Amino acid sequence: MPELAYVNGKIMPISEATIPIEDRGYQFADAVYEVIASDNGKLFCLDFHLERLERSMVALHFPAVSIESIGQAIVSLFEQAAIPRAAVYVQISRGVAARNHAYDASTLQPQIVMTVRPIHEAPAASRENGIRVLAFTDNRWGRCDIKTVQLLPNAMAKQAALDAGANDAIFVSKEGIVREGTSSNLFIVSGGTLFTHPLTPEILPGITRRVVLDICRKLRLSVVEQFFTLEEALAADEMFLTGTIAEVMPVVAVDDEPIGNGAVGEISRKLYAELKRRMREEGDIACPARSTL
Ligand SMILES: Cc1ncc(COP(=O)(O)O)c(C=O)c1O
Structure with missing residues (x-):
């Protein structure tokens, strides 16, 4: 039951995952996220979370990101971790650029990171x-x-x-x-x-x-x-x-x-x-x- 991270298509232990310091998510909170839970080995309401993720990205004028491929990446990370009661965290930032409030959309590539970990139950x-x-x-x-x-x-x-x-x-x-x-x-x-x-x-x-x-x-x-x-x-x-x-x-x-x-x-x-x-x-x-x- 390994806890895993995903960074732009690569899967690794969470301790090895890093992001550039000029990620706009890190500097401006210019990022959106979702948390999807599983129980009994089944992800709950994945479609709804993907739909909301897309809506958040559209609201912030992010470039189109394939929501289907994000869905596939979530499922694949979840399956590799094999944690029946897991929380999958997904974060997409607008991209990495020299720090400046304004951004040049044509040069930015959204950065996709995820983690999967066991859920610690409420007392x-x-x-x-x-x-x-x-x-x-x-x-x-x-x-x-x-x-x-x-x-x-x-x-x-x-x-x-x-x-x-x-x-x-x-x-x-x-x-x-x-x-x-x-x-x-x-x-x-x-x-x-x-x-x-x-x-x-x-x-x-x-x-x-x-x-x-x-x-x-x-x-x-x-x-x-x-x-x-x-x-x-x-x-x-x-x-x-x-x-x-x-x-x-x-x-x-x-x-x-x-x-x-x-x-x-x-x-x-x-x-x-x-x-x-x-x-x-x-x-x-x-x-x-x-x-x-
Ligand atoms: C501010 C806020 N409201 C409501 C919710 C509940 O949303 P959901 O049921 O999709 O987890 C969350 C979840 O993180 C939240 O951060």
Whole structure:
């Protein structure tokens, strides 16, 4: 079960992988990325991740990169590593050039790097008892729907939450609208209906969010994509985060205020169980039909 890296077509141990210091991803965060998880030896929702990767590249005016060949490279790296429960990280930068904010698109060649590693599972206690989060004012740029490596606000908020004894942070707009987690989307359950932020430039169109919406429809749970405030979230019966690594992670307190009765809710448990079933049993087939993310 080797952890492996891929650099522009070559596969090697991660410790041997290097990139030039003038990669624009390194100097300007001028790069996009995806994280794809596997369970039981099956990559989950690879097509959706490829579709979003392409969308991110188009949004940043990257030159066309064959998404099919990236998909093949991901599968081949995953198969060589033979790690049944893996996270494949894929990053594509605009290219390498002498440091200058402006770029000459005609001379740049996108740089493709990947790693594959085992997923370290969230502690059983977090899944069983839920996690505690802190709310931070959203100080990110206006295109959070593009999955760029520009993640400093996310990293700082997560670290501040951990330093304060919580498990994660959530972003709330200046007007009080709850956006998303540092690496996850957010749902609340209120009076039997689920609410999640609509797809706008302020949040990432999460793949797990999309799958969870599909599961809700199949289970005939009432769900709406609608803004909600921190005040409304604090009055909710349940809250959970969704993400490729978080999966469906119950949140039982925000800023030390309990959500519902402070225990993991029934709907959160049910959705987690169904997501895991799809990942383990159905792998890629489990994705709802392709459509615009
Ligand atoms: C800011 C942010 N929102 C949401 C998500 C969840 O997206 P996905 O379910 O595709 O992993 C992520 C994942 O990394 C993220 O970084």
